[in-house]
Amino acid sequence: MNDQAAHSGRLVGSASTGLRGIIQVPGDKSMSHRALLFGAMAEGETKITGLLEGEDVLRMATAVEALGAKVRRTGDGSWRVEGGPWHSADAPLDCGNSGTAARLLMGAVAGMAIEARFTGDRSLSSRPMRRVLAPLEAMGARLVDGDSDRLPLTVKGGSLNGISYRNEAASAQIKSAILLAGLHAQGEVEVIEPRPSRDHSENMLRSFGCDVESMDRHGERFIRLGERRHLKASDVEIAGDPSSAAFPLVAALITPNSEVTVRNVLLNPLRTGLFATLEEMGADIVVANRRVRDGEWVGDVTARTSRLKSVEVPAQRAPSMIDEYPILGIAAAFAHGRSIMHGLAELRVKESDRLAAIVAGLTACGVAARSEEDSLVVEGQGTAPAGGCDVTTHGDHRLAMSFLVMGQASGAPVTVDEAEMIATSFPGFADLMHSLGARIEAGA
Numbered sequence: 360m361n362d363q364a365a366h367s368g369r370l371v372g373s374a375s376t377g378l379r380g381i382i383q384v385p386g387d388k389s390m391s392h393r394a395l396l397f398g399a400m401a402e403g404e405t406k407i408t409g410l411l412e413g414e415d416v417l418r419m420a421t422a423v424e425a426l427g428a429k430v431r432r433t434g435d436g437s438w439r440v441e442g443g444p445w446h447s448a449d450a451p452l453d454c455g456n457s458g459t460a461a462r463l464l465m466g467a468v469a470g471m472a473i474e475a476r477f478t479g480d481r482s483l484s485s486r487p488m489r490r491v492l493a494p495l496e497a498m499g500a501r502l503v504d505g506d507s508d509r510l511p512l513t514v515k516g517g518s519l520n521g522i523s524y525r526n527e528a529a530s531a532q533i534k535s536a537i538l539l540a541g542l543h544a545q546g547e548v549e550v551i552e553p554r555p556s557r558d559h560s561e562n563m564l565r566s567f568g569c570d571v572e573s574m575d576r577h578g579e580r581f582i583r584l585g586e587r588r589h590l591k592a593s594d595v596e597i598a599g600d601p602s603s604a605a606f607p608l609v610a611a612l613i614t615p616n617s618e619v620t621v622r623n624v625l626l627n628p629l630r631t632g633l634f635a636t637l638e639e640m641g642a643d644i645v646v647a648n649r650r651v652r653d654g655e656w657v658g659d660v661t662a663r664t665s666r667l668k669s670v671e672v673p674a675q676r677a678p679s680m681i682d683e684y685p686i687l688g689i690a691a692a693f694a695h696g697r698s699i700m701h702g703l704a705e706l707r708v709k710e711s712d713r714l715a716a717i718v719a720g721l722t723a724c725g726v727a728a729r730s731e732e733d734s735l736v737v738e739g740q741g742t743a744p745a746g747g748c749d750v751t752t753h754g755d756h757r758l759a760m761s762f763l764v765m766g767q768a769s770g771a772p773v774t775v776d777e778a779e780m781i782a783t784s785f786p787g788f789a790d791l792m793h794s795l796g797a798r799i800e801a802g803a
């Protein structure tokens with residue numbers, strides 16, 4: 360099967376005899392969004408290598424073009440972005456499935472004397488936007504559609520004041536929207552994080568020439584914009600997405616006779632909670648060739664078939680692995696004993712209610728799992744689960760990939776629906792998994 364078949368809707372993952380190989384995964388999604396957006400806001404031409412060419416990121420590229428930037432892909436696969444000047448978009452900005460595109464763009468638009476209407480697909484139109492709109496309105500932006508919490512909605516920006524905002528949700532999207540709006544605000548702009556979220560915006564704003572201060576005080580993180588808030592074009596090199604690397608690596612851990620290396624994975628410490636958790640579960644997972652590239656840690660990660668034991672994951676760790684709970688749920692199903700993961704309220708407002716969907720999918724595959732308030736409990740049997748089920752993904756790419764991985768080592772095949780959504784974050788997933796020996800086929 361080629362990746363074309365991955366667009367057909369249903370895919371089936373079946374037991375493989377072993378996964379082996381050395382691969383690279385597509386570029387990090389968070390960095391890709393930011394590289395395009397910051398490039399579009401900067402003076403001069405930004406060169407991006409390793410950009411994730413997934414649907415979410417391509418939505419961002421189209422949106423910044425509609426707002427005034429020039430974006431092109433060159434023959435060698437790198438991208439060029441020429442910054443502004445920004446103007447109101449003639450047509451709505453369709454953010455597709457991407458929460459990051461919608462929320463970061465809202466922040467950027469809020470800071471300028473322009474207006475933009477935001478739309479999205481069925482999933483994105485059901486996700487909360489007030490979390491970003493509330494601080495942006497407090498800074499002086501206007502929401503043309505009253506106090507709406509959902510797309511479609513129209514943001515009118517211009518003449519903002521500063522803000523000091525407590526980011527209780529530990530959301531990097533909220534923080535980034537505030538910082539981006541703050542680039543054009545008068546006065547202090549500060550975000551306080553009781554639990555730090557991914558810091559790619561801070562790191563990349565610095566490489567685009569902005570003053571951004573990050574400080575840890577009394578167990579909280581303070582992020583503050585300094586005086587210099589003007590963006591200058593910068594070259595950005597993007598390493599492999601750890602949230603994508605998670606799928607082949609966990610597949611190797613649970614499938615007999617496997618050894619998989621993913622080269623050049625982004626290892627920013629605010630993104631590596633899954634790897635720490637897998638180590639606690641006894642996984643044979645090793646990082647080699649650890650190095651700093653463009654201000655971010657990068658390395659090669661190898662995973663080998665392992666006997667996993669159960670784990671308890673504290674709420675404090677959740678932001679550093681927020682997109683990895685679906686695949687951790689699969690690892691926990693193969694582990695010996697009861698795993699508990701705390702502090703997962705945010706999973707309910709992702710592309711689907713991931714907490715409910717993980718429980719439903721695992722249960723269908725013969726694994727006892729439940730949610731208890733904001734925690735996930737998985738009763739691992741220490742052996743391969745039955746499988747032999749149809750999993751409803753609710754159009755959620757991470758659920759589709761997770762359950763296809765589960766099929767690689769389950770008693771009977773696992774079928775997922777709406778597999779075309781995988782292309783939002785991991786184009787080429789099925790082909791890459793095939794190159795390792797995975798069995799993923801078009802389903803009836």
Ligand SMILES: O=C(O)C1=C[C@@H](OP(=O)(O)O)[C@@H](O)[C@H](O)C1
Pocket residue numbers: 388389390392459529530531532533535557681682705
């Ligand atoms: O800022 C980002 O690039 C992201 C932040 C996270 O969302 P929240 O900010 O809602 O936690 C994450 O789930 C998403 O995939 C990407």
Ligand SMILES: C=C(OP(=O)(O)O)C(=O)O
Pocket residue numbers: 415456457458459460682709710757784
């Ligand atoms: C939550 C995710 O992305 P976003 O919020 O950008 O839609 C994700 O990729 O798992």
